Amino acid sequence: MSRLLDIKNLSVSFVSGEETVRAVTDVSFDLCEDEVLTLVGETGCGKSIIAHAISGLLPPEALVSGEIRYKEKDLQSIPEEERVLLRGCEIGIVLQNPSRALNPLYTIGHQIRETILRHTEKSKEESNRMVAGALRRMGFSDPGIEMKRYPFESSGGMNQRFVIASSTILSPDLLIADEPTTGLDRSRIQDVITEFERIMEEEEMAIILITHDLAVARRLADRIGIMYAGEVVEMGDANRIFEEPYHPYTKGLFGSLPENGCVPIPGVSPPMSRIVSGCRFHPRCGKRTAVCERDHPQLGMIDDRYVRCHLCHSQ
Template structure:
């Protein structure tokens, strides 16, 4: 069976005074109903991948490769066709919920809007469905919430409002970019739990973008670890994050508080001028001469793929 989402050799460069090579040769697929996480340090290209899939890159971005969704290449669609896919086919919940919401419209109107726009539903019917969707996300007083404006809600509430609006058309794919960012630890568990339940109940595939490894482990079947625009390791989440093979993944896991907070030495490279050879080589304690000049391919190692010549 062909995957629901099949990202093939995606590269994204932002043109400007200096070209920013944000994403390089990323291939990744997602089956129907599968939950996969994209993890990695700030600036590694996670959101750019999400924006490329959702057709939300700025016009100046140079994009190559293919993003096949239900067999259609989204990169080849006109903006109007892409708008139809967004919402009905792909729901998106981005990093900052307040940017996704209109401050002048009530919560109810915004959660109901996709039903009105995409399905032409009448106001009463759409509002009733919106109210049920908010109740299903754990709001005890959904009718009261419907009448509030985003500024009257907390960040966490708005995050769930955006989730309700993004999933009300029951899209087969949901992309959630840092859905737990900025929340305190208890709320992180709540939001992750709600998201997990929502996609499990509906059989929605989820592309979860997060820098939070425990959240990725709690929700994802599969994980792709990105470093400096590239995937460096991918495979079953428990295997990759429980017993990492790539030196970067090892460093990422060792830097978790529960593992002693051991930082990876050095800093992420500039996407304007990434290192030759393996992009991680300047920070890698396993580096040998070839790593400085030859870019390693993603090679199969059991059920995972690893971009490193020295391992497994």
């Protein structure tokens, strides 16, 4: 598989008054065609900021450094007009908050159809058939009725499924899905998973899936990246990491699952404006040593994955 996306040393900060919020620090990864990479971690760890950075949807005040290359194009240097054309056609985006993606003044059918008409030469009739098919795959039994709805007439979960249908309808090369199952009940989560599995089976689409639902991540991911306090702390083959996590935070995250006894990780994540010295996880880690409190660990290869941990690298 050829490389589709290459991110090197991505950092994103925001200045708020006298404080600097370091939302993402020195994140690097690549993504190949037809590969699913899942980013997981606690709320506020920087997952969504990465999605917005790739999509070009960060606010103007964001301070961004590093490289984001898509098909060898530097996305941070291309004109905004070109980036807008990429979004919706080659790069599909499912935002965590569907209200940001849907215009309350237009029907659902109109908005999804416009995605097709803007980027293809298909007729309105052909576009309507495509919209109906996409909505049917998302679990809507009567697409004709749903196409006539306005966003304010639908629940948040329904609007999320409309956004997923719109984002995938043109089979983009890259789909960025930020918490696509948020606000859905279990049956609708299954509809979303089924659609993602269909995409993985039938289409050559790379996917970055951002989720807090570890069950969804385990079912869909080829690779998984565990994030904590703006950094990747472990990344590698999803099956191997679920079978044998290395980083203490990854172990704690998996230990909080119901099937593992719902054991919580003690403490809370550090505020991103006041990052602790040494390892960012050390205040919550039961195995910390003096070096963990003093020196910041680098992300390095151990066996079959990357890990950011002094303890793991010393064993």
